[in-house]
Amino acid sequence: MIEATGLRKVYGAKTAVDGISFTVQPGKVTGFLGPNGAGKSTTMRMIMGLDRPTSGDVIVNGRHYSQHKAPLHQVGALLDAKAVHTSRSAYNHLRAMAATHGIPNSRVEEVIEMTGLTAVAKKKAGGFSLGMGQRLGIANALLGDPQTLILDEPVNGLDPEGVQWVRNLARYLASQGKTIFISSHLMSEMAQTADHLIVIGRGKIIADTSVDALIESQSRKRTLVRTSETTRLSELLARDGVRVEQNERETLEVYGVEPLRIAQLALDNRVLVYELTPLTSSLEEAYFQLTKDEVEYHSHITGGPTGPGGPTGPGGPLDASPAGVGAPSAATMEGIQS
Numbered sequence: 001m002i003e004a005t006g007l008r009k010v011y012g013a014k015t016a017v018d019g020i021s022f023t024v025q026p027g028k029v030t031g032f033l034g035p036n037g038a039g040k041s042t043t044m045r046m047i048m049g050l051d052r053p054t055s056g057d058v059i060v061n062g063r064h065y066s067q068h069k070a071p072l073h074q075v076g077a078l079l080d081a082k083a084v085h086t087s088r089s090a091y092n093h094l095r096a097m098a099a100t101h102g103i104p105n106s107r108v109e110e111v112i113e114m115t116g117l118t119a120v121a122k123k124k125a126g127g128f129s130l131g132m133g134q135r136l137g138i139a140n141a142l143l144g145d146p147q148t149l150i151l152d153e154p155v156n157g158l159d160p161e162g163v164q165w166v167r168n169l170a171r172y173l174a175s176q177g178k179t180i181f182i183s184s185h186l187m188s189e190m191a192q193t194a195d196h197l198i199v200i201g202r203g204k205i206i207a208d209t210s211v212d213a214l215i216e217s218q219s220r221k222r223t224l225v226r227t228s229e230t231t232r233l234s235e236l237l238a239r240d241g242v243r244v245e246q247n248e249r250e251t252l253e254v255y256g257v258e259p260l261r262i263a264q265l266a267l268d269n270r271v272l273v274y275e276l277t278p279l280t281s282s283l284e285e286a287y288f289q290l291t292k293d294e295v296e297y298h299s300h301i302t303g304g305p306t307g308p309g310g311p312t313g314p315g316g317p318l319d320a321s322p323a324g325v326g327a328p329s330a331a332t333m334e335g336i337q338s
Contacts, residue, residue: 001025001147001179006056016042017054018203024181026147029174031194031211032183035295039203040183041079043193044152047175047181048077061179072101072144078151081137086126087224090136093125097143107143115139116165130157135206138166148179155189159182168192187284199287201294211283216295218286225252226275233271236263253279 002024009017017039024030034040045051047058049065056300058064061074068074084093094108112121115135120128134157141149149170155163163186169194174180190197191209197214199207203221207214227233230252232243243255254262259276268274281289 002058002060002150002181004043004058007043007046007053008055009046009051013122017046017053020200020205021056022198022205022208024148024198027168027174027185027194028175028195029180029182029193030196030198031190032152032181032198032200033185033187033190034200035291035332037202037257038200038294040200041152043200044077044079044181044183047131048075048079050079069172069221070095070101070105070144070242072146073211074144074146075150076144077144077149078134078137078141078154080152081130081133081156083134084125084136084140089122090125090128090139092141093120093136093177094143097140100142103143107145111139111142114142116162129318131159131162134158134227135162136167139280140299146178147222149173149181151180151182153183153185155184155186156312163189187282187287191283191311199290201291206294214290215281215283215286219281219291221258222278222279223255223257223262224275224279225254225262225273227252227266227273228252229271232269233273235270236265236269257305 002022004023005016005021006019007021008015008019009068020039020043032043034038042051046053047060047065047297061068061274065071065075088096089206091108091112092109097103098105098108112118117132117135125133127252128136138151138154141151150167151170155166158166167189170180170182174195182193184189188202194211196210197215198205207217209217225233228250230246230250234246234252236259237244237254240257242257245251245253245255259278263273263276318333
């Protein structure tokens with residue numbers, strides 16, 4: 001398992017990770033979520049010993065990564081798919097990695113086939129597309145059949161088949177008792193892949209819970225109601241202080257009240273209702289609700305063509321600066337990890 005205790009990393013004036021503690025358990029797929037700049041990649045780099053914590057500690061399978069005698073058998077990681085010799089073929093890259101641990105060529109061929117690289121195995125990695133580079137990075141992570149797998153945005157650049165393959169692979173390996181730790185910005189994919197979630201914002205953990213529990217904690221009770229008498233039903237509900245929104249013709253979203261109460265009110269007042277459906281929030285909705293105050297870099301699509309609010313002005317559609325005001329300073333940008 002992965003165990004972090006009081007983990008903190010400071011780059012100059014920027015605190016990238018601020019004293020976080022968590023455990024990633026075996027037998028589960030744990031998703032690692034957070035806005036850009038939240039500290040996800042910095043945390044993963046500290047787990048792998050690529051960055052030294054300013055304070056605190058993190059161990060994998062009972063030891064620091066650097067203390068494992070055969071680290072590829074303990075931890076497989078994809079942190080940067082471009083970290084490969086560009087003039088070397090995929091096959092030779094994997095053979096070189098395998099040689100450091102006495103891993104046979106048969107295992108190299110196995111992970112090449114497993115990741116769908118067979119047709120391009122002898123081609124130079126520098127000519128790979130983003131998706132094929134991701135597959136090579138995953139093959140490298142799987143090479144030593146590790147007990148723990150750490151993947152940073154593994155489905156970036158993959159086609160739908162590749163995304164599904166990564167999902168099935170993660171769940172299969174977790175079912176074998178392995179520890180799987182995955183960061184991603186694709187909430188729909190995390191909803192189908194992860195058992196547990198750790199959410200980080202501005203360097204601090206803001207949730208450490210199951211997928212279902214996170215959705216439940218951030219959900220607003222609401223019901224979709226279809227009726228030809230939207231105005232009348234809205235007025236009846238408003239008398240009881242119920243919030244109602246009409247998003248389209250003959251359709252209402254009613255907040256904070258049980259469907260049975262809506263049905264009874266409609267029946268008592270002879271309002272025909274032809275659909276009454278409780279709505280459940282998605283993981284994406286729950287995530288945005290949870291992290292709405294933790295986003296460091298905002299993008300805006302507002303304002304006129306020029307000046308403040310214009311395309312490149314403050315608040316304009318091309319303005320992606322912190323809080324939409326001005327460009328980040330060099331000190332702010334120094335050492336920032338997404």
